[in-house]
Amino acid sequence: MSPEPGYVSPVQPLEARLSEKYPVDDLEEGQLEEEQVMQEPVRESFLEEDQVMQEPPMKSRWGSPKEEFVSHADNISRTSRWNRSSLTPECGEVMVSEEHHSSGSGSGYHSVEKLSADDYSDRECCSSDHVEVENEDRASLDQGGMNMLLGSRSVNNFQKLNKINEGTYGIVYRARDEKTKEIVALKKIKMKEDRFEEEYGFPLTSLREINILLSCNHPSIVNVKEVVVGGKNDNDVYMVMEHLEHDLRGVMDRKKEPFSTSEVKCLMMQLLEGLSYLHTNWIIHRDLKPSNLLMNNSGELKICDFGMARQYGSPIKPYTQMVITQWYRPPELLLGAKEYSTAVDMWSVGCIMAELLSQKPLFPGKSELDQLQKIFAVLGTPNESIWPGFSSFPNAKAKFPSQPYNMLRKKFPAISFVGGQILSERGFDLLNSLLSLDPEKRLTVEEALNHGWFHEVPLPKSKDFMPTYPPKRC
Numbered sequence: 001m002s003p004e005p006g007y008v009s010p011v012q013p014l015e016a017r018l019s020e021k022y023p024v025d026d027l028e029e030g031q032l033e034e035e036q037v038m039q040e041p042v043r044e045s046f047l048e049e050d051q052v053m054q055e056p057p058m059k060s061r062w063g064s065p066k067e068e069f070v071s072h073a074d075n076i077s078r079t080s081r082w083n084r085s086s087l088t089p090e091c092g093e094v095m096v097s098e099e100h101h102s103s104g105s106g107s108g109y110h111s112v113e114k115l116s117a118d119d120y121s122d123r124e125c126c127s128s129d130h131v132e133v134e135n136e137d138r139a140s141l142d143q144g145g146m147n148m149l150l151g152s153r154s155v156n157n158f159q160k161l162n163k164i165n166e167g168t169y170g171i172v173y174r175a176r177d178e179k180t181k182e183i184v185a186l187k188k189i190k191m192k193e194d195r196f197e198e199e200y201g202f203p204l205t206s207l208r209e210i211n212i213l214l215s216c217n218h219p220s221i222v223n224v225k226e227v228v229v230g231g232k233n234d235n236d237v238y239m240v241m242e243h244l245e246h247d248l249r250g251v252m253d254r255k256k257e258p259f260s261t262s263e264v265k266c267l268m269m270q271l272l273e274g275l276s277y278l279h280t281n282w283i284i285h286r287d288l289k290p291s292n293l294l295m296n297n298s299g300e301l302k303i304c305d306f307g308m309a310r311q312y313g314s315p316i317k318p319y320t321q322m323v324i325t326q327w328y329r330p331p332e333l334l335l336g337a338k339e340y341s342t343a344v345d346m347w348s349v350g351c352i353m354a355e356l357l358s359q360k361p362l363f364p365g366k367s368e369l370d371q372l373q374k375i376f377a378v379l380g381t382p383n384e385s386i387w388p389g390f391s392s393f394p395n396a397k398a399k400f401p402s403q404p405y406n407m408l409r410k411k412f413p414a415i416s417f418v419g420g421q422i423l424s425e426r427g428f429d430l431l432n433s434l435l436s437l438d439p440e441k442r443l444t445v446e447e448a449l450n451h452g453w454f455h456e457v458p459l460p461k462s463k464d465f466m467p468t469y470p471p472k473r474c
């Protein structure tokens with residue numbers, strides 16, 4: 001896979017960073033041999049014997065993740081991996097003041113308070129999907145991971161401004177770096193996921209997210225600056241990220257009109273460029289959805305939330321299908337496929353493109369079965385000739401209502417007599433090809449990036465001319 005023109009090859013920085021972070025000394029016994037065989041940009045230290053690759057796995061659309069992706073990282077107690085900007089622990093004053101000030105965007109008041117372990121609620125929000133993902137490589141994790149945090153800065157160096165959001169794996173705060181005065185996002189890792197954390201000391205999804213995000217370097221991927229520790233018992237772990245004012249979910253919820261075609265193209269290009277970087281580096285995101293796409297008032301879009309992300313390679317290994325939030329989950333996963341590829345992300349991209357164009361979710365299923373029915377009602381019920389192998393999926397036995405036609409064009413017409421959003425032939429071709437039921441026929445990220453829709457008028461809007469939005473209130 002060749003990198004996007006105009007970008008420094010994403011492979012090189014990742015490789016360089018990894019070799020810097022994981023010197024040979026840090027590898028476990030037996031890993032060196034594997035590393036020497038490996039010429040490709042994979043985290044060498046995570047390779048298993050049976051995962052030694054002779055050729056780039058991107059040749060195959062199907063792959064399996066590196067099961068050991070985070071497990072060996074746990075044994076590495078080098079401080080440099082965890083602190084990009086400073087190796088010196090600095091224990092600043094604990095902020096206890098209560099004050100009000102306006103946000104960077106000029107409106108809204110935010111209370112300033114001390115960061116403490118009490119900030120995090122015990123709300124159980126770990127979905128069964130996520131628990132299942134944990135099971136994938138629980139067995140491969142060996143030792144507690146807290147020693148990796150040695151040398152990390154204290155969270156007391158940050159002044160918490162307001163809570164931005166709370167997701168399954170963490171609470172995200174807007175905060176200010178006391179030293180640089182920079183506004184950042186702090187994602188506090190929830191430590192009470194399940195048995196796993198009790199045994200190993202650190203949630204696997206979070207380790208995975210931190211590992212991948214620290215290794216990535218791309219304008220369309222949220223930048224994690226460092227990992228800091230602190231809180232009441234000095235046990236809390238926070239990711240310090242660049243702060244973006246919005247996420248796409250919030251923007252779309254508050255927007256009265258859909259994005260214009262040129263705005264959709266601008267957002268899609270950025271999403272695809274970020275995803276191209278990931279797929280080139282053998283990473284499947286596995287949870288692309290509007291709330292995981294951050295946006296700022298400079299028209300930038302960045303992919304975040306890598307809790308579900310995985311590196312993959314050959315040979316194929318069975319894998320959980322319980323990933324990707326249901327509305328954006330592709331039919332092969334809903335049907336029970338255990339082997340899947342980067343194509344799962346491309347389906348999510350198709351759903352996101354449809355939502356950007358129409359301002360409403362394309363397949364808002366209420367259950368997995370309903371999700372499949374909604375998909376088939378629009379795209380047609382598959383059979384062996386449309387999708388070879390379809391009937392052998394575990395969940396293909398269900399009786400789906402027969403829909404012999406693809407009805408997608410009805411939802412995205414070329415002409416509208418009521419002034420609604422229209423989609424050109426090329427635009428429809430891109431959307432329809434992203435939403436191919438058969439993952440083997442689905443567009444790859446490179447094919448999508450090179451699609452003619454991006455070259456026809458209206459051209460993608462420049463980021464500088466993208467609309468800005470007022471800050472959301474929390």
Ligand SMILES: Nc1ncnc2c1ncn2[C@@H]1O[C@H](COP(=O)(O)OP(=O)(O)OP(=O)(O)O)[C@@H](O)[C@H]1O
Nearest residue numbers: 165167168169170172185241242243244247291305
């Ligand atoms: N760097 C950031 N800047 C601004 N807001 C952010 C940032 N990172 C995350 N957020 C906000 O916090 C929300 C939750 O973050 P994230 O998705 O990383 O958490 P999570 O616990 O993994 O969520 P999920 O429940 O989707 O798995 C995002 O939807 C976004 O609104």
